[in-house]
Amino acid sequence: MRQKKGSLFVISAPSGAGKTTLCQKLREVIPDIKFSVSYTTRKPRPGEIDGIHYTFVDEDEFRAMIADGEFVEWAQVHGNFYGTSKKRIEDMINEGFDVVLDIDVQGGRQIREHFPDSVLIFVLPPSMDELRKRLTGRMSDAEDVIKKRLKNAIDEIKEYKNYDYVIINDVFDDALEEIVAIIIAERVRTSKIDKNWVKENFIKEEE
């Protein structure tokens, strides 16, 4: 009745907006959703599993993948490379899975270019005070480090207009419900219906 193709969702947020917890809960609420696993040249941290949290590769492999155009987006952060495989996303979508990409605003822009039907969701913190509290509360960094983080957060927030949906993460359960609603709604878009099924089941009756 529905097409076998899934949708691609991008979730972006400034640091401190609560995106990570939202995405974790999302896995529980919609278990058949897939999160894309990024490639990275960063060394695994304790508890990180290859193929689950990241696919860990060395820099030569990563550069070869860049050269082969395998990444829909990639970036270098603090000397480490991070990249999203185009083929991995396409495979999951073609298998019928909805895919979620937890990615920054630069990455979001590149995803949209390659996947124009992707659905972009931006998560905002409820207020600047709350954002400041969340960014300072969880780390003991120096004031200028915190200032830099706040500036980065504001730079990310400026990009919200390029997104399809904006979730304000004030009451967590409401924010989660809103993301779930976006995903469920996307599944019943007219473009997702199997036109042949409608034809076979209803319209041909007339002939």
Next chain:
Amino acid sequence: MRQKKGSLFVISAPSGAGKTTLCQKLREVIPDIKFSVSYTTRKPRPGEIDGIHYTFVDEDEFRAMIADGEFVEWAQVHGNFYGTSKKRIEDMINEGFDVVLDIDVQGGRQIREHFPDSVLIFVLPPSMDELRKRLTGRMSDAEDVIKKRLKNAIDEIKEYKNYDYVIINDVFDDALEEIVAIIIAERVRTSKIDKNWVKENFIKEEE
């Protein structure tokens, strides 16, 4: 944080798809949603209340409203007039309410012309067999009357492609959840966010 304007949702379906029950439940699940009350020249049936089920007017009044361009859509069915007031919808939307219009596909098309941002939802029965069962089960009409109803249903179904979303009313609770998801998702569209709120709360911090 969000704009004060509501959204307009159109729900259309062939007779027998279960639209009426879905709309009734929708009122319970989202109590702050408004259903537009149509004007009609039809006489009230037992139990129908003026201003709740319809606004009952005589034909002269109705024709005057047509002449004044007050209807966003109107139709004559079995000799009676039915019409949707443009102003009523605009008032409710401007007061911040989401409005649902339970209307046929011809009406849906006219709504879209006047309200290009309206969200159009089409409800399909799960199968032709089920539709036939529902159309025959609930009335003791002659076979040619049923045939005519089925033909009308198929003609309505042909229009589903002009809708944004298609709900298949197989499992009622799933269909209801999907309509609710569409409404919740629409409330968090980026176009619904108060741009000044974002600016005041986050972006101006930088200056």
